[in-house]
Amino acid sequence: MIPVGFCSGVDTAHRLALADERVSGVCFIEGYVYRTRGFYVRYPLRLFEPARWRRAVARNIPQPLRGAPLVRRLGRIPLSAADDDIVYLREYPSPGQIRGDYASMIACGKRLFFVYVGKDSSYNHANQLLEFAGTPELQRHAEIEYYPRADHTFYLPDDRRRLVQRICVWVDRTFGSRRPAQPASDSRERDRE
Amino acid sequence: MATDDGRIDLDELELFDATQRLRLLHPARRRDGELAGYAFPRSVRESIAKIDLRRLEPPAGAKFEVFVKEPREDFSALGVTFQRRGATVEVHSTGVTNGAGRYGSRDPASSVPDPHVVSAIVARASA
Known part of the structure; x- marks a missing residue:
């Protein structure tokens, strides 16, 4: 069984992976993310993204100027959306707990696949997860895919297509032999063969 | 246009x-x-x-029950157009001006029709 969790769906996939021995692998899409030193070092690079400046300009065009020829296209875009003030709150595991949970999953022979995106997320470089929870075991038994140009909702069709294909590749490559989950020590032996 | x-x-x-x-x-x-x-x-x-709704042919014998929060000229015009083409059209004004159902809303309270609108539809269907 390979649960795939997306966003808050990761909460359930995570608990399932911990509790159910039938789970041989789990895919976490835009799941738990913790800001690291590397994240903050790269954070100012956002200033070089034209799309952020465009959005900032659009949100700050004074109402009387929204019909002006130069900004007419941007001025048509609503200043706020109906769901702007909706905040989704989730209970986040502590960093120590999440590291322990990943170690526990790996010790049970489960393979992990993490997908993160860029844009407005709290994840901004491919190795951020390893920077946060990196252990040799995690590097060996987990794959991480980072799509800096995708957004959290995978709005663009190409982004969704790429994501689905990548998950299929991971499943085929990791579970192609359809072996049931084995403890990490066993799978290490298998890797050496 | x-x-x-x-x-x-x-x-x-x-x-x-x-x-x-x-x-x-x-x-x-x-x-x-x-x-x-x-x-x-x-x-x-x-x-x-x-697509131009004014030129669309309604199915033969079609009957339309339109529920709107308040009468509007374009609703009436559409009804008249369909009536001219042989359809039966009844426009019901529910009087609900808030929370009549907002398409695409992620707020459960406003993404479904107001109970008064649902009641009006059920009452009409039961009649």
């Missing part, structure tokens, strides 16, 4: 797409054959642009 021209719907979709692209930090220019995050071939676009 007529108020019931299909180009109105395309225009709304394009505005939605532009808004989403701006909010989600995607380039403003979209690829050909895509709109609002989905494939949108030119043939579909052209078909929608050609």
Whole structure:
């Protein structure tokens, strides 16, 4: 069984992976993310993204100027959306707990696949997860895919297509032999063969 | 452009797409054959642009029950057009001015019709 969790769906996939021995692998899409030193070092690079400046300009065009020829296209875009003030709150595991949970999953022979995106997320470089929870075991038994140009909702069709294909590749490559989950020590032996 | 021209719907979709692209930090220019995050071939676009509700033929013997929050000229015009073409049209004003159902809302309280609207529909269906 390979649960795939997306966003808050990761909460359930995570608990399932911990509790159910039938789970041989789990895919976490835009799941738990913790800001690291590397994240903050790269954070100012956002200033070089034209799309952020465009959005900032659009949100700050004074109402009387929204019909002006130069900004007419941007001025048509609503200043706020109906769901702007909706905040989704989730209970986040502590960093120590999440590291322990990943170690526990790996010790049970489960393979992990993490997908993160860029844009407005709290994840901004491919190795951020390893920077946060990196252990040799995690590097060996987990794959991480980072799509800096995708957004959290995978709005663009190409982004969704790429994501689905990548998950299929991971499943085929990791579970192609359809072996049931084995403890990490066993799978290490298998890797050496 | 007529108020019931299909180009109105395309225009709304394009505005939605532009808004989403701006909010989600995607380039403003979209690829050909895509709109609002989905494939949108030119043939579909052209078909929608050609839709004119005033010229659509309703099915023979069709009966329309339209529930609106308040009377509006364009609702009435559509009803008259369908009536002229042999359809039975009844427009019901529910009087609900708030929370009559907001398409696309993620707020459960406003994404479903107001109970008064549902009651009016059920009452009409039961009659």
